[in-house]
Amino acid sequence: MSTRAEVFSPAQNTAVWLSAWLCGHVSTDDVLSALLDLGGPHTFHDEPVTELLRDIRVATNLADDGPAVRLILSGPGQPPELPAGSVSALALAESGSAAIAVRGYAGITHVLIPHYTPEGTTWRWCEEHDRLPEPAWLSPGEADALLSHATEEAAVLIRATGGTRADLPNPRLTVGSLADFYDTPGLPMSTTPRAAKLFARADRVAAVIETVVDKLGDHSFDPQLFSLWRHIRTARMAGVADAVLNYQRAN
Structure with missing residues (x-):
């Protein structure tokens, strides 16, 4: 998968x-x-x-x-x-x-x-x-808070079990490059900062999950990480709704 x-x-x-x-x-x-x-x-x-x-x-x-x-x-x-x-x-x-x-x-x-x-x-x-x-019609702030809370909960669980392996020379660099991939080719200049921030957080969390599961091949924390998928998708949908409403108001 x-x-x-x-x-x-x-x-x-x-x-x-x-x-x-x-x-x-x-x-x-x-x-x-x-x-x-x-x-x-x-x-x-x-x-x-x-x-x-x-x-x-x-x-x-x-x-x-x-x-x-x-x-x-x-x-x-x-x-x-x-x-x-x-x-x-x-x-x-x-x-x-x-x-x-x-x-x-x-x-x-x-x-x-x-x-x-x-x-x-x-x-x-x-x-x-x-x-x-x-x-759900969550506001960007609500979606961001839910994603942040779920991410922190997953991080606490992972830290409690000793943390993930670090088989790559620089896992942080891998996360950064993947986050850049998710953001390509970017958004229209008129996209609301709130939506852009929400997308960026979703990209970052997605990059962390992909680094651990696919790049490091560490499946020890699949239950904790996979539980974040729903929050990432919800954040993306909420960000799109906010951007669309802003375009319509300015139309």
Whole structure:
């Protein structure tokens, strides 16, 4: 099982870039460049990604309250915030653990599901007419506090058992380089500092887990570390919601 697949998806930054573009904060060229960095060439029904952007622009309802774009992440102990047994839930199970939900008109939600491969990203589009399950709607501060508390609890448990091995020449350097990877290619300049801080903390915790489990190959603390996955995913979803709301208010 890959740790990275459980704690990170390019869909996080993709959702932020799409929201910034929909609200007029970045240009089409900017979002196309970001998408290329985030997942290589993107296609939609064998059409270029510009067709996908055009359809998203037409379908998105920015007028109603609440974030028009939501990041949906799922994993062990955290089912996706999609109707159980729905077309979108089944499609997500086939493609991975990340989706982007876009609020449409007349109560429709458009669920965009990326499938990432070494050759690029292909997108699947599903429509849900039933209301999606409500997320936790945590503020960035609440999500940050929960992640910080869970991280400290895990650290206390690990220290109590003597700490992890240090087989790498410089585990701290590995953590730093992985955190830099998670942040690439960055976020639009207009992203709220609160969201950016939350993403950075999630990146840091994810990098620590990957260093211990995948790079050091130490599975002694899997229960403590794996319990953080849900908090990392929740923090990422809360950060996207905050960024999206800010874009909409400034639109």
